[in-house]
Amino acid sequence: MSDAPVIRADEPGSFPHGVLAARHPALIRTVLDAFPYGPDQRRALDALLTSATEGVMEPLGTEDDERWAAWGAREYLGRSWFEAPFLWSESYFYRHLLEAVGYFGPGAWQGIDPFRPFKLAELDSPETDGELAALDRLTEQPAEEQARALLHGSLWGNRADLGFRLSTPGATTPVSRLVVDDSASLWSLLPVDTICLVADNAGRELIPDLLLLDHLLHHGRARRAVLHVKVYPYYISDAMTADVLDAVRRLAGAQGAAADAGERLWAALADGRLEVRAHPFSCAPLPYADMPDDLRAEFAAADLTIFKGDLNYRRLVGDRLYSPTTRFADTTDWFPGPVAVLRTLKSDVIVGIDAATEAALVAAEGQRWRTSGTHALIQVGVK
Template sequence: MPDAPVIVADVPGSFAHGVLAARHPALIRAVREAFPYGPAQLRALDALLTAATEGVIAPLGTEDDERWAAWGARDQVGRSWFEAPFLWSESYFYRVLLEAVGYFGPGAWQGVDPFRPFKLAELDSPETDEELAALDRLPEQPLDEQARALLHGSLWGNRADLGFRLSATGSPTAAGRLVADDGEAFWSLLPADTLCLVADNAGRELIPDLLLTDHLLHHGRVRRAVLQVKTHPYYISDATTADVVDAVRRLVGAQGAAAGAGERLWTAMTEGRLQIRAHPFSCAPLPYAEMPDELRAEFAAADLTIFKGDLNYRRLVGDRLYPPTTPFAEVTAYFPGPVAALRTLKSDVIVGLDASMEAALDAAEGRRWRTSGAHALIQVRA
């Protein structure tokens, strides 16, 4: 990969610093209020709040310490959270939070997703109802226009991010701007035998991802789809297998075109045409350039892999302060097959822009365009 500084959170006022200093404390407070956790769990959450904002990184004290040691914990234990690489410290925060609430057990709270109430509330929101009802108008459009509308629905659905809303001043509602658009290159890679989609968030973002997948399967643009999700709750809204099932059930229980899509997705899962995968590396604090061989082989078996969302983009290209004009193909050259990124911009990492676009964005918005969620990109490396 090109040499560029790894992002850390030690600069007050930076996006990364704001996540650790403001978003994470807000999340701890929200989790405390979402469940009637007992005194031990509440004390552990309070200890995490203090450590993450004022203290240093400590070992988990569990069997998972060995895995995290392999993922770089030996280099980070004893350092301020703000001095560790941002991707690493952010990921480790969520692992410690799960430990605090007893997710990994043993005990009665084992396997209870601390973010589930937020995910379900979003899935059952009036906004979701409105978006699903809009599907009934889609068949009025030519087939190619339907496909493009669903691709952009998946792209802009990435704004439905619970973690982003914890620190944003307001959810962006105006039509956004594509700062890079490889849409035609994307469609040129289809039809294909196998599509892999690396999912990002659950709820209102996962719904349009599933609708795009259904369309591609239903109309023969792909024969088989693989949905890569997280092995356990990760960040506040990242999708797990349970979240996929919740989303498909939401579609099946809807009306009109949404219900038809849900029924087709359910059938595709039972027939093996839509498969769910959850590899432990999905929750690693590392870029995909360091993926293990067995995961590399899974991606190599796909004709096209789509990385959805901001976190997956950071892991696909590397969480570094690249010059924005760094070619997307250059930083993804390691990936073992054609790859596409669908992402709304909610962090500092960006590659693949032309110089005129970068200059125009900087002149209009300073650095805010990188993190506001008001802009998006479709990037492809065939």
């Protein structure tokens, strides 16, 4: 167990405090505007708005209370949202939001994803059209160059065009924004029989993840892929099975190389070479070090597991204020197999960078580099 302090949101002016005090209230208002919710849902959302900013954490009032009790609810109920660990408060907020809109039912709103309009808007955006069109140029490059570009596309998420265009003559590679680059180590682990990818966001960010998996399968760098998604809407844009299907349909309905990839992904889903998994622990307010035995066994059975995105990084290494020079291997040595991370930095947690890099970043930006989303890393841990 690390002695680095757990991140909390009780310091005004800190990044976590801003998420709870400003981002969460804004999200409630956005969800209210996105759906014609009835009086019951609107009252529940208004109550959550007040509770999240001025009140204390309260029970869910559903059968899910038992699960959340096992995840630590008894310790934090009745306390300010700002006093609990940041990861726990964030997760509990989203679970309360889903209850407020009737996601878990019973009722007409059961199973209606409150974030779906935002996900679909990204898939249907002109930016997505441009990124998919870039795939046609990418297929003209050697397979190694394609792989490198698709890896960077997945890394940068909704700035995926930066990755897809890396192989375009004259393109500018954002290497100065990579604070750690273990990509050579990642490629050295391939080919494998089974690769797992723990997805982050849906919409525009899920497309490059799927394209990366398609490339690995199509070029024989993996015989089989397992894509882990959330079991229900978690945070504003996290991917679920429905989002995977939306993204594959978006690809298949495009033209050129994007359509080819979509058709291959559809076939891979149908014949089992690509499997989608949604484990209940995917929505837990806990680090992956606390995962149950059945999920641990799934990761142990894979030859390589890639965790995508900022939230998964926080859950993999622990949501703590480490010294940035803490070794990545020291925070992931419990993981039951080779593990890699593709992450754009959007929170305070960071490990595995050298002292000179940290000093240069702090001199140039203060601590903003940790949370601005303008820097990224590729980290690999092998026992």
